[in-house]
Amino acid sequence: MxxxxxxxxxxxxxxxxxxxxxxxxxxxxxxxxxxxxxxxxxxxxxxxxxxxxxxxxxxxxxxxxxxxxxxRQPGSVLCGHRRSGAFAALKKDGLVATWGHPDCGGDSRNVQEKLVNVSQLYASSCAFAAINEEGEVIAWGDPAYGGDCQSVASELTGHVQHIHASQRAFAAVRTDGRVVAWGSGLCGGDCSAVQAQLYQVKSLVATHRAFAALRYDGAVITWGHAQCGGDSTAVKSQLVDVQEVYATETAFAALRSDGKVVAWGDVLCGGEVGSARDRLDNVSAIYTSNKAFAAVKYDGTVVTWGKAISGGDCSAVQDKLVDVQHIYCGHAMAALRGDGSVVTWGHSQFGGDSRDVQDQLLDVQQIFATDAAFAALKTDGSVVSWGHGEYGGDSSKIQDQLTAIQSIQATSAAFAALRQDGTVLTWGLAHKGGDSSSVQDQLQNVEEIASSYGAFAALRSDGVVVTWGDANYGGDSAPVQPLVVEKF
CATH class of the missing domain: 3.10.20.90 (Phosphatidylinositol 3-kinase Catalytic Subunit; Chain A, domain 1)
Incomplete structure (x- = not known):
């Protein structure tokens, strides 16, 4: 019936x-x-x-x-990692095309026959992992970075919901709430020591070399490099009723349901809240740069800790940090306030000092960052950039063209802006993607842009992928272009 x-x-x-x-x-x-x-x-x-x-x-x-x-979104999905040297494209038929440095996952020929009916792609700094529609996992790239999951394949088959990556390892959350990890043991690729505690896992977060798992009961379980947050025994009694976990390069911070914050890991990178402890209450969200944390409280004020030059000390602008809605981080920090204005602090040459453009930072809707510069997208579609000029902080040469922008992507040292008409504008270090002149005539009807450490990839509406930047980081997709075009 x-x-x-x-x-x-x-x-x-x-x-x-x-x-x-x-x-x-x-x-x-x-x-x-x-x-x-x-x-x-x-x-x-x-x-x-x-x-x-x-x-x-x-x-x-x-x-x-x-x-x-x-x-499954129509078309395809481009996958890269800010520190990676390769790209992967998930195509509308569930197949995958890769290019870039072969040792970083740019060459997937050894697993190509398995890359069918793929639904999700993930990247570490030198490897990729894919989930197919059966919930199975396929990994490729440098084995030391998680590019080989054969040792745990039986635990991954048909069970995986989502995957997270540290610098050199992957960890997968299964549908039964268990966790499976692989890759470098020093970077969290081995969770056997805490396996019995990894059940009913809600989410995972990673530093460069460790993972933290948040369970549905609010407990947090950690593993990996002890100094990078893999050892949380010193604060275990405080890790209760946790709502969310955040990470810098080498430290974690947990936000509890009572609005309190617990930190552990590398003290220099925010693993100890220090003098900020008494002010860390009624926290609504936490943001991270490479070596510092910033907590936004329910009243819109901000508390920071960690390495001062990375944003861990906001005392110079504390009185301006009111009605903060969101904080954006590179190697400095930029806070977006409710009125659309911006407040910055941290490394002055890397975007922590925005005084030269402060009068332009009005009606901002979103901010993007390279390693040493920021670009703010305003509600009228224009862009304001500041920070290290060579790293994207100076967009003066194309400023009059930066109009009707819908989104921005960044490599380590360059920006790419997608205009509403489907064309693309770039600035920053030329060899890191800041110069797209060699492919400019091809950058038409672009729907999506992805970035790696030193290159960009743009997906056009006709399925063609256009790349530029450092060839060692995926800036040259010529070897797979026939495959990409044919399959799209």
Whole structure:
């Protein structure tokens, strides 16, 4: 006897599908996709990702049951890592194309036959990991950076929800709330010492060399390099009722439900709150630069700690830090206030001093950062940049063209701005992507831009990927361009 199942999107849209108990998850997904008018990546029921071959009878689905769905966005997704030397493109047919430094995942030939029906891509600084529609994981790139998951393959098959990366390792959260890690043991690739505590895991956060897992009961479990936050025993009693965990390069900070903050790891990078302790109450959110934390309180004021030059000391601008809505971080910090104005502090040459452009920093809606500069996107679509000139802090040569901008991406030393008409403008260090003149005539009808450490990749509406910047960091996609174009 048939019955009705509702397949729900995060947006609230529903597809009511009439099914038979003998039908498979794959059949339900196809039927729901047809009703919703969009391709679906995966289905989940009662917190568990469903496998394509499961029957609805085996799952215990009954009339009126609700299944959650994840939508595969049309087109494709570009994946890179700010410290990586390669790119991966997830194409609309579920296949993957890669390019860039072969040792960093730019060469995926050894796993290409497995890269089918892929739904999600992740990157460490020198490797990639993909989840297919069966919940299985495929990894490639430098094995020392997580590019080989064969040792834990049996624990990953059909169970993975999402993956997080440290600098040299990956950790996956399974549908049953357990965690599987691989890659460099010194960077969190081995979680065996705390495996028994890794259950009902809600989320993962990583420093360069350690992971912190937040459980649904508010407890936090850590592993990896002790000095980089992998050892939290000194603050274990304080890690209760935690809502969120944040990370600098080598330290963690946990925000509790009572608005208090607990920090551990490298003291120089924010692993100790020090004199800020008495002021860290009623905290609503925390932001991180490479070596410092900034906490925004419910009253819109800010408390900082960590390395002063990286934003850990905001005393010089403390009186201006009111009604703060968001903080953006590079190697300095920039706070966006409710009135659209900006306050900066930290390394003066790296964007911590915005006095030269302060009168222009009005009606700002979002800020972006390279390693040493900021670019602010204003509500009228114009851009203001400041910081180290060579690293993107000086956009004067193209300032009159920086209009009708819809989004900005950054490498370590350059910016790329996508205009509303689909064209692209760049500035900053030429060899890190700041000079796109060699491909400018190809940068038309661009829909998305991704970045690596030293290169950009732009996806056009016709499926062509255009790259520029340092070839060692993915700036040359010529070797795979025929594959990309054909498959898109």
């Amino acid at each position: 048939s019955f009705t199942v509702s397949v729900a999107l995060l947006s609230g849209h529903l597809a009511n599908v009439e099914v038979l108990p003998s039908q498979s998850v794959e059949e339900l997904k196809r039927a729901a996709a047809q009703v919703l008018g969009r391709p679906l990546t995966a289905l989940a029921f009662q917190g568990r990702r469903l496998l394509r071959g499961d029957t609805l009878k085996d799952l215990g689905l009954q009339d009126g049951g609700v299944v959650s769905a994840v939508v």
